Amino acid sequence: MSDREIRRSMEILLVEDNPGDARLTQEAFKEGMDTNNLNIVQDGEEAISFLRKKGKYSDAPRPDIILLDLNLPKKDGREVLAEIKEDQDLKRIPVVVLTTSKAEEDIFKTYNLHANCYVSKPVELNEFFDVIKSIERFWLTFVQLPPK
């Protein structure tokens, strides 16, 4: 599919505990295609509740894609990833790990847990925007995503 074809609006789940990074991500998505809907949760437990539509998330939309930080409170990002990818229903949702960690061990473990891709969060603002827009372009306009 090319950029020129109209897609329905996509649901993105951002799992990010740093409010600054969450805000930046929001801004970056707004600059791109503002038909996409960014849902934000701040820890690993909330992420799982959102995905399983538990409690206050009973009406939560099913995400087309998940952006997941690794270092999260309450439930670590690696555990969230493992849980998603072991679930028969949730496993096919692409998970883009977006994290400040550059540890090689993390990269290996993350791919072994079946993350779809691993991206380092840039420190520099313009680069951060570039990365988010690139993620949006690649995953939301270009790749074939699984139907919901």
Next chain:
Amino acid sequence: MGNKPIDLLLVEDNPGDVRLTREALKLCKHKINLHVTEDGEKAIDFLYKQGSYTNVPFPDLIFLDLNLPKKHGLDVLAEIKSDHALQSIPVFILTTSNAEEDIIKSYSLYANCYLQKPVDVNKFKEMIQTIDEFWFSFVKQDIK
């Protein structure tokens, strides 16, 4: 991804598509070493360095067609993603099919992403360029 050349394994039985992929990859900013196997069994041999493939590198990325002779792409995918030695290699399904069933099965078997191969040559080159701009530029790879 840095300046190191990328070892890409293309599993594709159509010689025209192989040629097209090779040409499109030449336009990438990043240097790509393209390795090709034309069926699913040879792909597995390549990955296990057996048969005629004893001296091949470990790929950084695999482009995998679905409709392959000898072993279907989904069987190759399942084998890669269930082997601890291979499962961390990103696999892009690159196929003419846009059947929902194929897409669902591929992601459920842990394909990293699913791309429908454009028929148009220019769109195909655009696709490779998009991969170059995102995956080869921003995505972190496991160190071999």
